[in-house]
Amino acid sequence: MSKYISYEQSGVNIDANDEMVERIAGYVSSTFGPRVIETRNAFAGMFRLDFDEKLFKKNYKSAVLVACTDGVGSKVQLAGKIKKFDTVGIDLVAMSVNDMLVQGAEPLFFLDYLAVHKLEPKMIAELVKGVAAGCRLADCALLGGETAEMPDTYRKSDFDMAGFAVGVVERKKIITGQNIRKGDVILGLASSGLHSNGFSLVRNICFKKTGLKMTDTPAELNGAALGDALLEPTRIYVRPIVKLLAQYKVKRIVHGMAHITGGGLVGNIPRVLPKNCNAMIRKSSWPKHKIFDFLQKKGPVEEDEMFRVFNMGIGFVMIVAEDFADSIKKKLTRYGEKVYQIGRITTGTGKVVIK
Secondary structure, eight states: OOSOOOTGGGTOOHHHHHHHHHHHHHHHHTTOOTTEEOOTTOSSOEEOOOSSOTTOSOOOSSEEEEEEEEEOTTHHHHHHHTTOOSSHHHHHHHHHHHHHHTTTOEEEEEEEEEEESSOOHHHHHHHHHHHHHHHHHTTOEEEEEEEEEOTTTSOTTOEEEEEEEEEEEEGGGOOOSTTOOTTOEEEEEEOSSSTTSOHHHHHIIIIIISOOOTTOOOGGGTTOOHHHHHHOOOOOOHHHHHHHHHTOSSOOOEEEEEEOOTTHHHHHGGGTSOTTEEEEEOGGGSOOOHHHHHHHHHTTOOHHHHHHHSOTTEEEEEEEOGGGHHHHHHHHHHTTOOEEEEEEEEESSSOEEEO
C-alpha cells in the first residue's frame, strides 16, 4: 500500500470532473448566440455589448446592466428523492431571469454553481441540461459555471444549486413602479404550479404529516403523480414580456411588474407600489391549480397563510394603464400566456388587499 494519499481518496475525483465537462459541452453551446465570444478552456466567459454593428439585433444606446442571483431552495431535495434532475435547472434560470424582467431588463447571460457530495457526471449533465433548457427559453447564453465536489459538506446524494444572471435595459425604459396610479389594471399571468417557493411547508405537509410518496397519485390531483406536480418547473415569462415591451417604444403603458415568489401576491406586489396606492385583488378572478387546494386541505393551512407562502396560480403580475389593459391581455394571450384581470390600483398605503 502506498504511503501517499491522493485527492480521490479524500473524496474528490478529477477524472469525473473531466468527464462531466465533456458531457455538458453540447448543452452549454446550444445556448450561445453571436454575442458570445467562444474560447476553448477559458477561465471566464465573454459576451459582447455592441452598439454600432448591424450584425446584432439587441443594441443599446444607454445600457444599464441588471444582475440577479437565486437558488431553487429545498425543491432540490424532492428532485433527489426520485432521481429526476432535468427540470430543477429550469427553475434555477427562471428565478433570476423573471426577477430582472420586473425592471424591464432582458437577460443576456447566465452562470450556474452546483455543489454535490460526489461528482456523478451523468447526474450533473442532467442538471446542466435543465439549466440550458431554461436559458434557451429565456433567450440567454449559459456563459459558464462551477461544480464543487464537497464530500465533507454535503451528505450522500445531497446537492444544491445557485444561479447568476446578467441582463440589460435602456436607462430610459427601466420600470420601477413609480408611474403606478389609481385606476391602473392588474393583470396576472398564470403560474405552472408551485414554482420554486414554499417547499419547506410542502415537504412538511406531504411527507412528514401525511406520509405520502412522490409516486403516489392522490385523487385530488386527478391521477397525476405527486412528484410530477411538485417538480413542475417554474414558468419563464421572458419572451412574451420582452416582445410586448418592444412594441411600445415611446408610450410607457406598463407601470409596474412583480415576480410572484416567496411571500406570494401579498409580499411581492408591495415592492413596486407607491406609498399612496393599494392593490385590490379579487381571488375569484383566476382558477387555482389543484396542487394548492390539495396542500391547503392536507395541511390544513389557513387561506391567509397560503397567500403569504405560495403564488396561488399567478406567477407574474403586470400593472398597466387602464386604456391599454385589454390590448395587452390579448397580445400576451397570443404569445401563449394565460392572462387574467385580477384587480385594480386604488388609493391606499402601499399594500395588497385580497377580497
